Amino acid sequence: MELADRAIGFLLSLVSLSIFTYYTFWVIILPFVDSDHFIHQYFLPQEFAILIPVFAGVALLSLLCIFVGFVMLKSKKKKT
Incomplete structure (x- = not known):
């Protein structure tokens, strides 16, 4: 089991590093490259460099609020 956990951790780290590298290149370096290159x-158009993180953040916050709401409802039912 420990080997599987390490493999999953390595895979998640690799995916995170790849996404970070892609996004950093897309947002910071690509505007300085000629548009006909x-x-x-x-890469997607530059507008998506803002839209994708905003939508991901809104979705994450929404799911977090729903989770906290369910936990609060469950804890309220246990008290009564």
């Missing part, structure tokens, strides 16, 4: 075909 072939590298632009691998």
